[in-house]
Amino acid sequence: MFRKLPISAIVAAMGFVSVNASISATAQTAFTGTAEPLPEAVIERMLASGSWQEGCPVALADLRYLRLGFIDFSGAVQEGEMVVAADVADAIVGVFRTLFEAGFPLERMQLVDDFAAADDLSMAANNTSAFNCRAVTGGTGYSQHSYGNAIDISPIQNPYVRVRDSGTLILPPEGAAFADRADVRPGMIVAGDVVTAAFADIGWVWGGDWTSLKDYQHFSANGQ
Ligand SMILES: [Zn+2]
Numbered sequence: 001m002f003r004k005l006p007i008s009a010i011v012a013a014m015g016f017v018s019v020n021a022s023i024s025a026t027a028q029t030a031f032t033g034t035a036e037p038l039p040e041a042v043i044e045r046m047l048a049s050g051s052w053q054e055g056c057p058v059a060l061a062d063l064r065y066l067r068l069g070f071i072d073f074s075g076a077v078q079e080g081e082m083v084v085a086a087d088v089a090d091a092i093v094g095v096f097r098t099l100f101e102a103g104f105p106l107e108r109m110q111l112v113d114d115f116a117a118a119d120d121l122s123m124a125a126n127n128t129s130a131f132n133c134r135a136v137t138g139g140t141g142y143s144q145h146s147y148g149n150a151i152d153i154s155p156i157q158n159p160y161v162r163v164r165d166s167g168t169l170i171l172p173p174e175g176a177a178f179a180d181r182a183d184v185r186p187g188m189i190v191a192g193d194v195v196t197a198a199f200a201d202i203g204w205v206w207g208g209d210w211t212s213l214k215d216y217q218h219f220s221a222n223g224q
Pocket of ligand 1: 151217
C-alpha cells in the first residue's frame with residue numbers, strides 16, 4: 001500500500017543522497033557535548049507541551065538536559081538538545097560523540113516540546129529525540145521514552161515498520177521511501193554500523209533487531 005510514494009518523499013530522498021559530499025571534512029571539528037540538570041526554562045517548555053506531567057514515571061530531577069554536537073546532511077556542524085534519564089546521560093553523550101566523529105548525519109535534534117510533544121509531528125520532521133512521557137507506539141503502556149531510556153534517530157531514514165496481513169504500517173509515512181533497508185542511503189541505520197555499535201557498547205538494544213516488528217529509529221536501555 002506504500003508502493004506509490006508521494007512526489008515529496010521521493011524528492012526528499014534524492015536530496016539526502018545528493019548533499020552528502022563534504023561530511024568527512026567537517027567531521028574533524030571537535031565534538032561538544034554537555035549534560036546538566038534540567039534548566040528552569042526547559043522545565044517550563046516540558047510542562048507547557050505536556051511532554052512531562054504529574055504522574056509520569058520519572059521525576060524531573062532524574063532527567064538531564066543534553067546539548068550535543070552533530071553533523072547535518074550538508075556536512076555542517078550543528079548543536080542539538082535532548083532530554084534523557086540522569087543515569088544514562090554521560091553514556092549517551094559518548095554515543096553522540098562517536099556518531100559525530102564518524103560523520104553520521106542527522107537532520108535535527110530538538111526537544112519534542114518544539115512539536116507539541118506529538119510523536120507523529122516529531123517523526124514527520126525527522127527529529128532525533130529521547131524523552132517524551134507517552135504511550136508505546138501501537139499500545140497503551142508507557143513507552144521507554146517516558147523514562148528517558150529510549151532514543152529515536154532520524155525517523156524518516158529509519159521508520160517504524162509493522163507488517164501484518166491487513167497491510168504494512170510505516171511511521172512516519174514520510175519514511176516509506178526508506179522502508180527498503182537493503183538500499184542503504186545516508187542517515188540509515190543498519191546492523192553492524194557505527195550507530196548500532198555505539199549503542200551496543202553501552203548495552204542498549206536496537207529496534208531494528210526486533211522480530212515482531214521493526215522500529216529502525218529506536219534504541220532503548222532495556223530492549224523495549
Ligand atoms: Zn522510540
